Amino acid sequence: MKIALLGYGKMGKTIEKLALEKGHSIVFKSLSKTAEGKFEDADIAIDFSSPEVAIKNISKALEAGTPIVSGTTGWLDKYDEMVKLCENRNGSFIYASNFSVGVNLFFSINEYAAKLIAPWKEYNVSVEEIHHLQKKDAPSGTAITIAEGILKHSDKKDWKLNTSEENTLNITAKREEDVKGTHIVSYDSSIDTISLKHEAHSREGFALGAILAAEFLKDKKGIFTMKDVLGIKIND
Template identity: 50%
Template sequence: MKIALLGYGKMGKEIELVASSRNHTIVSKIDKNFKEGDLNLADIAIDFSSPDAALSNIIMALNINIPVVSGTTGWLKDFNMVESASKKNNVGFLYSSNFSIAVNIFLELNRSLAKLLEKHNEYSIELNETHHDQKIDAPSGTAISIANDIISNSRYEKWSLNVNEKNSLHINSIRKGNIIGIHEVNYKSSGDQIKISHESFSRSNYAIGALIASEWLIGKKGIYSMSDVLNINKK
């Protein structure tokens, strides 16, 4: 598989390293400060750029019929534009806020817990996420995915970073040190609690997941997520 890297930061470099071990070739690297190789030679593009660059990067690739796997967060208000470009060019697009296999299983566990506890208002829900101090967006895309799944199956109407906002699920976002990523959800009553958490120790798990998603997307048309790759039932 010939891969174009849209964004060549920490994740782009990690994908490059893991790709070679899976017998894939990097044919193009595009970052805000440089371009290397030829995007037109790529079988697929993997986008881990920045919120301000993601939309133009993705549409650029889709418009020359190159499918895209994207893990960049912070740009989803323009998701409909990517859907339109994917449909117009009849080319596949896959987005995930987190490509870790274990995180996506964690998300499914959380969906199940939220549904099971939907009618039990004695349980309050706490959502915490911690990342390194260079991460730009807060809350993380994964935390937003977790929150939206809870909101769909609870009394909460929206999520907020403000702990005192009425009818909102509070997301506690912490930025410190070199922490790759920790997400924790706590369903708590006065008598007991259920706590689930996931912690990443390396970016390699994200890179492996992004490459698995890329291998899966080749030859497909339409819009997909990691739930499709892993055959996770979201109903």
């Protein structure tokens, strides 16, 4: 598989290393101010850039007829616009807030737990996320996906960052040195606390998941999620 890397930071470099180990090739790299290779030679594009350029990267791929996998967060106000472009171009697109296999299993566990605990109103749910100092968006896209899974089965109307509003799901975001990504869901009552936690140990899990998604998407048409890639089924 010939891959175009849109964004060549720490994640891009990790994807390159693991993709080469799996026998794939990198035919294009877009760096902050320059580019190497030929985008038109790519079978698929993988975008781990920044919120400011993600829309440009995704649009470029879809308009060129190149399937694209995007793990950039912080641009989701334009997600429906990208879906429409993909449909109009009969393209191929996967977006995920997190490509880690473990995190995507955690998403489903989180939804199931939210459904199970929903009748027990004495438990108040909250989400905490911790990331490295360089992460620009807060809360993380992963935390938002976790919150959305909870809200499907909750009386709470929405999520907010650092809130104490009664009918709103609170997300706390922390930035610390060299944290790959930690997400904690807590159900607190006066009697006890139930916690679910996912802690990433390296970027390789994210990179391997993105490559797995690219392998899945190649030669397909449509809009998919990591549930499709991993064959995860959960009853809403």
